[in-house]
Amino acid sequence: MDSNYHHASKAVNRIKSLYPNVNENETPLPRSWSSKDKCTSIGLTQNNLRVHYKGIYLLLYFMNYFPGSGKSHNDAASVRTSHPIPAACGLYYFEVKIISKGRDGYMGIGLTSSSFKMNRLPGWDKQSYGYHGDDGHSFSSSGNGQPYGPTFTTGDIIGCGVNLVDNTCFYTKNGHHLGIAFKDLPAQLYPTVGLQTPGEVVDANFGQEPFKFDIEDMMNDLRASTRASILDFPLPQDQGDWTATLHKMVSSYLVHHGYSSTAETFAKSTQQNLCEEIASVKNRQKIINLVMSGRMGLAIEQTLRLYPGLLENNQNLLFMLKCRQFIEMVNGSDFEARHSNNGTTRNSPVQTSVIQSTKTYTNCTQHNNALITDSTYCDNQELNKARLNNSNYTTSNITEPNRNTDIQLNNQINTAINTSDYINDVEMENGHISNGNGHKNGLSECKTHLIDVDEDMDIDETACKKGSSKSGVERMLEFGRELFQLSQRLEQDSGINETNQKMLEDAFSLLAYSNPWSSPLGWQLCASRRETICAALNSAILESMSYSWRPPIEICLAHACQLLQLMASTSLGSCAFATIEDILQSQ
Known part of the structure; x- marks a missing residue:
């Protein structure tokens, strides 16, 4: 039991590490085949990762009564994952291992929309795309296939990758890239596999195990190209000196959070004036330090003395500070003069x-x-x-x-x-x-x-x-x-x-x-719970002096994060490789 739990936990962590920007509370990742979205001729085992064909003629076929079963398109059966591919993956990939090609190997691996009928192989109907093993053709929303790659059979591992940045699809065979198979893909597609003849069995790997193909290398390339396109993006010329603007934003951040010495040094090195008097910054710094050390009583006293009327006019803030003071009394951090x-x-x-x-x-x-x-x-x-x-x-x-x-x-x-x-x-x-x-x-x-x-x-x-x-x-x-x-x-x-x-x-x-x-x-x-108290008090003090309650650089970062969320919700896959951390680390 413990080993199975450890293995399952490791698999979950591996999948999350592949797609760190996906918020699974909003857009869950495909992790297994759906027990609901499948044809009745499809059987699932091994935690819904193994698919086998169990058509109505299976038993009779093995008894040699219906040797022609599975030859008709009407015998096709498919299954898709429980969830579509989130755009925030940026690059999504899964692999299917052919455990047995069965009698004829009429298997299709690909992508389908939510409207796809499960009694067809992927690629035969509209908004479905598939690579078929019996002839190596690719099928794009049509029964007419196009030559694409080699056939595949028992023992082969076929991978399907979706580039959500340029909306293309590619396949791999036993770790080798076969090239672009489909372009201009729509959003909200589900990984899908289809079988047609008795004895066909395949296993899926959605990332719970290492892939045969090095998908991480492709992800790094996409991340680097996205970062380069951001850094090379032309800035408008009518906005003045961008370097000076950035210097002001950094300076305002230092001042806002009370880093008085650092702010002074930075202002001198960039030849700019501070937006707040240094004495005022140090006053706030004293209060910030008192709060962060748990000395709430002294912090409240200093606030009342230095900023008269602030807490008297903001009783909810005062109440929050005093609640924290009570907690610090329990903690032993808030103390009075000793003899x-x-x-x-x-x-x-x-x-x-x-x-x-x-x-x-x-x-x-x-x-x-x-x-x-x-x-x-x-x-x-x-x-x-x-x-x-x-x-x-x-x-x-x-x-x-x-x-x-x-x-x-x-x-x-x-x-x-x-x-x-x-x-x-x-x-x-x-x-x-x-x-x-x-x-x-x-x-x-x-x-x-x-x-x-x-x-x-x-x-x-x-x-x-x-x-x-x-x-x-x-x-x-x-x-x-x-x-x-x-x-x-x-x-x-x-x-x-x-x-x-x-x-x-x-x-x-x-x-x-x-x-x-x-x-x-x-x-x-x-002690970390003091940070929210500290931020609220600091912002209130700044607002009382007609300064911004939030530094501009934090506002910009918040806007950027919100834009990335909007990109994900509108299926713009580049959001996966445009993280704030990556951009800042590249500077």
């Missing part, structure tokens, strides 16, 4: 999470279904694990934050965090954001968020508050109450916002797990 031994305030590079993930307890006992913790371990510790150890705990116990709950925590985790105020400009790289999927974890309403404490929960509050005026959980829960109240105000002012509701629910639900990092909602704690 040193001499009473002075300092910023500690080591943060304490409010929820324990893996460390074990010591000196802990269980009493009245609650966990009583020795005072040595109570400073800045979380109740959550104790709460989960309570056999009576369910998510229904999560209650509204305005109830008078006095929550203490039972565990702590230390994580080393880089807390420098400034992060130097780094080399730019493509952004990456985890695609985690949220899980509601049984919460029925947005109102049920914070963990309540049973009346019989016995916690040593004095010990838990030792060394600080407020424990970590108190600060977090106090903040959580404020966040909930903000959500209520937003709901009263603007109605229910499902995005905000889901955001709040996911954030608060982290408290339902003793190890939130490995929970179904642990994706929220990934």
